Amino acid sequence: MNFLDLFNAVARVARPAHHDFVSIDTMDLRFVDSCFDSLDMIMIGMFMAMIYDIPDEIAKEMNPTTMQEMYDQIQQHKRRDPESLEWALEQIQ
Numbered sequence: 001m002n003f004l005d006l007f008n009a010v011a012r013v014a015r016p017a018h019h020d021f022v023s024i025d026t027m028d029l030r031f032v033d034s035c036f037d038s039l040d041m042i043m044i045g046m047f048m049a050m051i052y053d054i055p056d057e058i059a060k061e062m063n064p065t066t067m068q069e070m071y072d073q074i075q076q077h078k079r080r081d082p083e084s085l086e087w088a089l090e091q092i093q
Contacts, residue, residue, distance in 0.1 A: 001085045003027075003071050007044070009085055010051070011036065013092055014043035027068040045070075047092040052078035 008023045015021055015036065022035045031041055048070070049059035054077045062077070064070035082088035 001082070001088075004067070006051075006082065006085060006088055007048075007067065007070070009089060010047045010092065011040070011044050013089065014047055015040050024067055027071065028066060030066050032065070048074060051082050051088045051091050053080045054078055 004024060004027070011024075012021060020035055024034055036044070045059060045062060048054075049056070049062075052074050054062075054074065058077045062070075062073045064073055082091075
């Protein structure tokens with residue numbers, strides 16, 4: 001499982017079903033240039049913090065603008081790694 005696969009799976013859960021969804025396929029894409037709005041990004045950030053066990057006070061301060069920034073911030077603050085994609089999705093259900 002790579003980070004892009006995990007992000008896209010989490011984003012599908014976070015983004016309302018009635019909105020278009022376009023997977024992110026590069027670490028350099030700016031989120032403002034994606035299909036995700038600010039509420040989507042808040043939800044995705046909360047879910048990723050749950051999956052990686054990042055404390056709330058730290059997660060609230062994270063404000064990445066690209067996938068690479070999100071990945072770097074998660075790597076810096078995580079307290080665990082997801083066991084699998086299925087396990088990660090179970091954490092946010």
